[in-house]
Amino acid sequence: MPGRIQAHGFLVVIRPDDFVIVQASENTHILSGIPVQELIGKRVDALLANTNVNGSSLLEIINVALRNRQPDSLNPYRLEINNEPANIILHVHDGALVLEFEPTDDLSNGFLLQQRVAQALADVQASRTMDELLNSAARKVKDLTGYDRVMIYRFSEDWHGHVVAEEKEDHLEPFLGLHYPASDIPRQARELYKINLVRCITDVNQESIPIYPVLYADRKKPFDLTHSVLRAVSPIHIEYLKNMGVQSSMSISLMYRGELWGLIACHHYSPRFIDYPTRMSAKFIAQLLSASLEFRKNEDDLAFWRQIRNQEQVLQEQMLRDWDIKKGLLDHPVTALDINSAIGVAVSLNGEVHTLGKTPSPEQVKDIIEWIKLTSTDTILQTSQLPNLMQGAETYREVASGLLVIELSRELDEYILWFKPERITQVDWAGNPDKPVTVDASGEARISPRKSFEKWTQEVRNQSEPWREVEIATALKLREDILQIINQKANHIRILNEQLRVAYEELDAFSYTVSHDLRTPLSSVKSYSEIILEEYSDELNDDVQDLLNKIIAASDRMTSLIRNILHYSRMGRTELNAQMLDMASMLTILREEIVATEKSRALQLIIKNTPPVYGDHTMVLQIFSNLLSNAVKYTRDKQPAIVIVDGIEHDREVTYSVQDNGIGIDMRQAGKMFELFKRLENAQDYEGSGVGLAILKRILGRHNGKVWFDSEPNRQTTFYVSFPKPVQSQ
Incomplete structure (x- = not known):
């Protein structure tokens, strides 16, 4: 207020x-x-x-x-x-x-607060399950503060709230399991909860006190009370609490990776004041809970990641061994259903739809593919509510409310689709979640706080469990594996043939221009300089001779550069100059060059294992120069910026990873990453053209290699590049 x-x-x-x-x-x-x-x-x-x-x-x-x-x-x-x-x-x-x-309370209660906080720490560490953890935190906050009711309230993706733990006085009606609509805690309030982690209301019946004067100094506006512990509360929120019968309350924010995960909500049915040290002790318990939530979530994600990544590696080996995508994905004990939590998968290849598990019919799968082509240009698409987006999808919502798709070829209708079943849920709301609208004496409409909090049950349909980030990243990796195999098959040429013909004609014209229009005047510059140096050396002082020698040397460097450009421009048609490359030496030189230009930053560029790679030196150098430059660029705001390069040698290939702690990538936009001139929204403030990754992917294609990545926004991005081993070394 x-x-x-x-x-x-x-x-x-x-x-x-x-x-x-x-x-x-x-x-x-x-x-x-x-x-x-x-x-x-x-x-x-x-x-x-x-x-x-x-x-x-x-x-x-x-x-x-x-x-x-x-x-x-x-x-x-x-x-x-x-x-x-x-x-x-x-x-x-x-x-x-x-x-x-x-x-404040009696000044002698400090030792008691310390004891209770220490016990809370021990209980959090001893909790074996998530429910135990949440219930223990609610119990400790209630013991500490003496509120009648303490709830732990978790936000969902749509910002509806769900009471997941509760401690209360015996005579009170339980709220455990109830849901509250997002409108009960609007967006601007949620933003404040991220700034002020503890908010306390002592007595809803007390009139708030104005500040004098109304306007702050010469700024012609009220003073910003964002960080005030006494700031008055919105009258609508006060009315909301009164409608619930609550006379005093306290909320403590629970954070996960910098975002609002939920709240510890405390209610009392008479006025109650909690002094500052006690509030800070409750805040400390909430921070312990937040840290434990993040730790447990990271552990769960890592275990799931390891499981499905191992299965994805098996799929790749099966497809290579069978030299058949459909067979490698569907006809072995490990199938495409083992890399996520889907119940069915459909593979559309060569004009046929093959299914495994519980899926829509092949004709319905074709309808879904047509809908995808009309509504999305991304190479990967995911949703947990397909029936709400696609007309007619309600008829098979029992098996396909959730959809994850990777595009192999839009022109040939080649896709892989995973399906999740409908999750019918009975949501118990604390009253009808719709905000009532009233009309005041002036005739203006006003959204009023809800007055009823009696249990109100709603059935939610057409939705599945959401797709996890690691499931999306693994699907993207599988797409790269499949495209690698497709690129090795001759039938891929029939689609690219016309595009290649035009590209080759343009490339030939470019090569001709470089070799004739540039080389001739460059040779003249060098020749004239050599003639002057030879014929008039006795008449020239040392400075002039030195300048002429520099002109000759620069001409030689430019000639070499033109020769390298011509070589690169023909890389799509000529054989690679492939050899076993000393990656330790190459990466060390790159690191020294980058660190030398970034002296003003706290940059850690760590090189771990460096197995040799079989490839063209110039092109492989360009790949890693591009990856390291991007990693350094997109960690510009990190202190310190950390970039880690690591290599792993497998039976058939060598894989390198380049990991950074930069701005990250939203995996929902992953399909755009390797398209020419495509840049993501969160990268607009960084210099770039959107060409580098497209070129990198083309070079890897020439090596029969592949590139993929996984990422978490504002935390990390890891790019992977793999190079096949030469036949003779297998």
Whole structure:
């Protein structure tokens, strides 16, 4: 609530340079005995002239806070007001120092708080399951705060909430398992929960206190109370709590990878104040829970990742051994159903649809492919609610509410499709989730808080379990494996033949221009320089001779460059100059060049295993130069930036990975990565043309290799490139 605070405390805003009060809550006369209008413009020592804390005056407290780079890290500052213990909480914001005064409990309870927090840590570590973990955290927060009800409330992808743990007084009706609509906690409120991890409402029936004056200094707007612990709450939220019968509440944010995972929501059915140290102890328990959630989620993801990646490797070996994509995917004990949680898979190849498991009929699969071609240009597509997107898909929603697709060839209708079944759920809402709309006396419509919280059951259909990031990444890797095999088969030439003919004609014209139009004048420049140097050497001073020698050397370098360009332009038609390459030497030189140009950054470029690769030196060098340059570029904002290169030797191929901790890639846009001139949305602020990865993929195609990647936005990206071993070394 802009410009107002809760009534149990006091707020004062001062200028740090001269300690003059510029704003204060209207109830500060209780502290100073001076009307707030007269207090504005006075130094802060006029507020509490006789207030002391451990022998220090209020001015000394402020001086200590201002000398500290993070004054809020020293909160709370203990003092007495009218012989009663109190806390002062300080923070700096918008060029001002904010002082907030709150009552506090008995000063001797610090040891008890430490004991309870230590016990909470032990219980979290001892929890064996997710349910145990959540229930233990709810129980500890209730013991610590004394609220009537403590719930752990988890957000779903659509921001609806679900009560997943609860501790309450015996006489209260349980809320465990109930869902709450996203509109109960709107987007702007969720953004504040990411900034203020703890929010407390002491008494919903108390009138909030205005701040005087309304406008802050000369800025012609109210002071920003984003970081205030006393900030008043939206009247709509107060009305919402009253409708629930709640008179005081506290919420503590639960974070996962920087985003809001859920809340610890505390309710009390009479006014209740929780002092600052107790709130911070509850916050610490929430942070322990958040850290444990992330750790357990990472463990689960890693185990699932290892399982399906091993199966994907088996699929690749089966397809290579059979030299048949359909057989390798569907006709062995390990099938395309073993790389994700789908119940059915359809493979559309050579005009035929082959299915395994529970799937729509082949004709329905063809309808889905036509819908994909009309609605998406991406090479990979996923949804967990196909019946809501595609007309007619409701008829087979029992087996295909979830869809994951990789495109092999749009022209030939060649796709692989995985299906997940409909997950019919009975969602128990805390009242009808639709917000009522009322009309006030002026005739304006107003969204009102819900008044009913009785259990209201809704059946949700047409949806499946969502696809996990690792499932999408593995499907992308499988697509690269399949395309590698297709590229080795002669039937792929019939699609590319016309495109290649045009490209070759343009390439021949380019080669002719370079070899004739550039080489001739370049040879003249070199020849004339040599003639001058030879015929007039006695008349030329040393500086002129040195310049002529440099011209001759530069001409030689340009001639070599033209020769290399011509060689590269013909790479699609000529044999590669393939040999076993010393990757340790190549990568070390690249690292030295990159580190030398990035001296101003905290950059760690780590090279691990470097098995040799069989390939063309110039082209392989270009591949790794491109990958390392991208990794360094997209970690520009990381401190430190970490890039790790590692190689693994397999029976048939050598695979290298280049991992960074940069901006990451949304796997839902993965299909665009290797298309010419395509750039993702989160890379728009970084210099680039969208050509590098397309060229890299073409070079790997010439080597019968492949490239794929997996990524998590804002955490990491790992690109993989693989090179087949030469026949004689197998």
